[in-house]
Amino acid sequence: MTTLAGTFSRSVFSKTLYDNRRVFAVWALATALLATMYAAFYPQMTADTAATVPDAMSGFGMDDLSSAAGYLQGPVFGLLVPLLATFYGAATGARMISADEESGQLDLLLAHPVGRTRLLLQRFAALAAGAVAIAAAVLAGLLAVRTGAGLGSVGTGGFAAQAAHLALLTLLFGGLATGIGAATGKGRAPVFGITAGIGVASYAVNGFAPQIGAEWLRNLTPFHYYIGGEPLKNGFRPADAAVLAAVTLLVMAVGAWRFTRRDLAR
Amino acid sequence: MDTVIDIDRLTKTYGSRRGLDDLTLSVRAGEVFGYLGPNGAGKSTTIRLLLDLIRPTSGTARVLGLDPRADAVALHRRIGYLAGDFVVDGRQKAGECLTFLGNLRGGVPAVRITALADRLELDLGARVKSLSKGNRQKVGLIQAFMHEPELLILDEPTSGLDPLVQQTFLDMVAEARADGRTVFMSSHVMSEVEAVADRVAIVREGRLVALDTVADLRARSYLRVRITFADPVPAAEFALPGVTGLRVDGTVLTCDVDGSPDALIKAAARHTVVGLRADSQDLEELFHTYYARGEAAPAA
Numbered sequence: 001m002t003t004l005a006g007t008f009s010r011s012v013f014s015k016t017l018y019d020n021r022r023v024f025a026v027w028a029l030a031t032a033l034l035a036t037m038y039a040a041f042y043p044q045m046t047a048d049t050a051a052t053v054p055d056a057m058s059g060f061g062m063d064d065l066s067s068a069a070g071y072l073q074g075p076v077f078g079l080l081v082p083l084l085a086t087f088y089g090a091a092t093g094a095r096m097i098s099a100d101e102e103s104g105q106l107d108l109l110l111a112h113p114v115g116r117t118r119l120l121l122q123r124f125a126a127l128a129a130g131a132v133a134i135a136a137a138v139l140a141g142l143l144a145v146r147t148g149a150g151l152g153s154v155g156t157g158g159f160a161a162q163a164a165h166l167a168l169l170t171l172l173f174g175g176l177a178t179g180i181g182a183a184t185g186k187g188r189a190p191v192f193g194i195t196a197g198i199g200v201a202s203y204a205v206n207g208f209a210p211q212i213g214a215e216w217l218r219n220l221t222p223f224h225y226y227i228g229g230e231p232l233k234n235g236f237r238p239a240d241a242a243v244l245a246a247v248t249l250l251v252m253a254v255g256a257w258r259f260t261r262r263d264l265a266r
Numbered sequence: 267m268d269t270v271i272d273i274d275r276l277t278k279t280y281g282s283r284r285g286l287d288d289l290t291l292s293v294r295a296g297e298v299f300g301y302l303g304p305n306g307a308g309k310s311t312t313i314r315l316l317l318d319l320i321r322p323t324s325g326t327a328r329v330l331g332l333d334p335r336a337d338a339v340a341l342h343r344r345i346g347y348l349a350g351d352f353v354v355d356g357r358q359k360a361g362e363c364l365t366f367l368g369n370l371r372g373g374v375p376a377v378r379i380t381a382l383a384d385r386l387e388l389d390l391g392a393r394v395k396s397l398s399k400g401n402r403q404k405v406g407l408i409q410a411f412m413h414e415p416e417l418l419i420l421d422e423p424t425s426g427l428d429p430l431v432q433q434t435f436l437d438m439v440a441e442a443r444a445d446g447r448t449v450f451m452s453s454h455v456m457s458e459v460e461a462v463a464d465r466v467a468i469v470r471e472g473r474l475v476a477l478d479t480v481a482d483l484r485a486r487s488y489l490r491v492r493i494t495f496a497d498p499v500p501a502a503e504f505a506l507p508g509v510t511g512l513r514v515d516g517t518v519l520t521c522d523v524d525g526s527p528d529a530l531i532k533a534a535a536r537h538t539v540v541g542l543r544a545d546s547q548d549l550e551e552l553f554h555t556y557y558a559r560g561e562a563a564p565a566a
Contacts, residue, residue: 005359009366019355104353108409111317111347112370113339263320266310 012109012119016096016126023092024130028137031084036141038076040149045071060207061227068151069158069232072142077162077227081138085131085170086199092130093177094192096123101265102187116260120182124252127174135167154232161231168244169226173199175248179255185265222247269328270295270417270448271316276325278311278472285311287472288325293450293465298443300459300480301452303469304557309452310350311472313421316450317347330417343371346415350422350452352406356395360405363394367409374412382408386434399426411438418442420451424458436462456553468556475556480549487547488524493534494541495519504533522547 008018017024045065053062061078064070097120100106109119142159146152177195180186186194202221206228209217218224225244229237271293278286286308293299303309314320316327318334318341327334332341354363361379368374383390388404397405403426410418418439424432439449439462453459459466460480468476478486488510494517501514504521506529512521517540523530527544534542547555 005362006365009362010369012370015366019357104349104351105355107314107319107349108347108352108354108367109370110319111342111345111349112367113343113372114370115339261321264314266314 011122012114013122013125016123017129020092020095020126020130024133027084027088027092027130028133031081031088031134032137032141034084035076035081035138036145038080039072039142039151040145042068042071042149042151057207059210068153069230072151072154072162072232073227073230076142077166077232081166082169082223082226083199083203085134085166086173086203087196088131088134089127089170089173089175090177090192090195090199092127093174093179093195094181094188096120096127096174096178096181097259098177098181098186098191099188101181101185104266106264107266110264117256120178120252120256120259124175124178127178128171131167131170131174134170135163138166139163157235158232161234161236162227164236165226165231165241165244168241168248169222172222172244172248172251175252175255179251182255183258183262185262268295269293270330271299271450272328273312273316274326276312276315276327277323278308278315278320279323284472286315286322289469289472289474291467291474291477293448295448296443296446297464298439298449298451298462300463300466301450301469302454302456302459302466302553303452304454307454307469308472309454309469310421312469313347313350313419313450313452316419317342317345344416346410346413346418346420348406348410348418348420348423350425352403354394354405356393358394359390360388360392360394360397360401361390363405364390364409364412368412371413378412378414379408382412385438386431400428400431403427404431407435407438411442414445414447416447418447418449418451420449422453423451424453424455432458456550460549468553470557483552484546484549487549487552488522489527490545490547491519491521491523491527491530492541492543493519493539495534496538496540499537503536504530506530506533 005018008014053065061073062075065074097106100109110116139159142151143156146154146156146159173195176198177191180194181191184191203223206218206221206223209215218228222244225240229240231237269292273289273291276286276289277284289308289312301309301312311320315322316329316334318338321335329341330344334341364379365376368379380390386404386407388401388408392401394402394405407423410420424435427435439451442449451459451463463480465477465479466483467474476483496517498516499514499519501512504512504514504519508523508525509530510522510524513519521530
C-alpha cells in the first residue's frame with residue numbers, strides 16, 4: 001500500500017477527500033480554466049458588443065459589460081462560475097450520503113463506531129474542501145490574468161471577496177444536496193436533480209425578477225447574496241455572507257436531525 | 267454476562283408490509299447461534315435492527331447489555347458485522363479498504379489483517395472491483411473478524427465462497443467460540459449452520475417458528491419407515507399416534523414416525539415382516555418442513 005493512501009485512511013473526512021481527489025481537482029481546474037478564459041476575453045469587449053446584449057439579460061449582470069467589474073459580474077461571476085458551483089454542490093452533495101446509501105456502503109460505515117452526525121459532518125467537510133479548492137483556483141486564475149486582461153481596475157481584495165462569496169454559494173448548494181440526501185434517503189439521481197433544479201430556478205428568479213417588477217423576489221435567492229452586493233467593487237459583504245452561511249447551516253441541521261432519526265434505505 | 271442479544275417482542279413494519287412480527291429470542295454468551303429462514307423471512311431486518319441501521323416499530327433489543335440506538339457507537343466498537351450484500355468502493359485496493367475500516371475502530375494491527383488475508387488467500391493489493399464475488403466476500407469476512415470483536419453478527423457469511431473457503435470460515439467461527447466470543451449468523455441453508463451452531467432459530471414471514479439446539483432438532487426429526495410384509499396388511503391397524511403419511515400398498519407399508527417407533531413395531535410384529543427400512547430425516551429436510559408448515563411446526 002502506498003503511504004499516501006495510508007495517510008488518508010485515518011478518518012471518513014480524509015478518506016473521502018482521497019477517494020474524490022481526482023473529481024475535486026477536475027472541478028477546481030475546469031472551473032478556474034473557464035473563468036480565466038472568459039475573463040481574458042475582456043479586452044475584446046467593445047462598446048458595440050456590449051450594446052448588443054438584449055435588455056432582458058440585464059438582470060443576469062449583463063447591463064454593464066464595458067467596465068472590468070461589470071464584465072466580470074456578467075459572463076464570468078454572474079453566469080458561468082456560479083452555475084458550475086451550483087452543479088458541483090448538487091453533484092458532490094448527492095454523493096456524500098445518497099450514493100453510498102443507494103449502494104449499501106452506508107450500512108457498513110454506520111455499523112462501525114461512527115455516529116451518524118459525525119459521518120455527515122465529515123462528508124460535508126470533504127465537500128467543503130472541494131468548494132474552497134474551486135474558489136481558490138478561480139481566484140488564482142483570475143489574479144494571474146488580471147493585469148494582462150486589463151482587469152486592473154478591480155482590486156485583488158475585490159477578487160478575493162468574490163471568491164469567498166463563491167465558496168459560500170458552493171457550500172450552500174453542497175449543503176442542500178447533502179442535507180436532502182441525509183433527510184430523505186433518496187438516491188443520488190433524484191437528490192442531484194432536486195438540488196440542481198432549485199439552483200437553476202433560483203438563478204432564473206434572480207435574473208428575471210427586475211424585469212417583472214418583483215425586485216424583492218431576489219432576496220429569496222442565494223445568488224442575490226452571492227453577487228447582489230457586488231463584492232468585486234465593494235469587497236466582502238459580511239451580512240450577505242452570513243445569510244449564505246446561515247442557510248447552509250439550517251439545511252445541514254435539518255438533514256442531520258432527520259438522518260439520526262430515520263431508517264437507512266436498502 | 268449471560269445474554270448477549272436479548273430481543274423482546276421486536277416488530278418492524280414497512281408501510282403495510284411486516285418485516286418482523288413480534289420476535290422474541292435471546293442469544294447466550296459464547297454460543298454460535300444460527301439464524302435461518304428463506305430469503306425475505308426477516309433475517310436481515312433483525313440484524314439491521316440490532317445494528318441500529320433501522321429502528322423498530324415496537325419492541326426492544328439489547329445487545330451486549332446496551333441499547334442499539336442510544337449506545338450505537340460504543341456498541342459498534344465491540345461488534346463485527348458482515349452485511350448480506352457486502353459492498354465497498356471498488357476503486358480502492360482491498361488492503362486500503364481494510365486499513366481504513368480498521369482506523370474507524372481506532373486502528374487494527376496490520377499483521378492481523380495480513381494473517382487473515384493469507385488464511386483466506388486474498389490478495390490485499392488487488393482493487394476491490396477486480397475481485398470475484400467470493401473474494402469480495404473475503405474482504406467482508408476479514409473486516410468483521412480483524413478487530414476480534416466480542417460479538418460477530420454475520421448475514422449470510424458464506425454466500426459466494428467456494429467450499430474450501432467455507433471450511434476455513436467455519437474454522438474461524440469455531441475458533442471465535444473457543445475464545446469465548448459469540449457468533450450470530452444467518453443463512454438460508456441449514457447445512458451451513460448445522461456444522462458450527464449450538465442453537466438454531468428458524469424464522470418465516472417475520473415470525474419465529476422454531477428455536478432449539480441442533481441436537482434437539484435432530485432428535486425431533488422423525489423416522490421415515492418402510493416395512494415389507496409376507497402378506498397384504500390392513501392399513502387401519504397402523505393408524506397409531508405419532509404415525510403420519512401412512513400408506514399401505516398391498517404388502518408394502520410406508521409412513522413417518524414422530525417420537526418412539528415402539529407402537530408401530532409392535533403392530534407390525536403381529537404379521538410376518540420380510541423387510542424393514544428406517545431412515546432418519548436429515549436436518550435439511552426438517553428445515554424445509556418448517557419452511558413449508560410455518561407456525562404449525564411441532565413444539566417451537
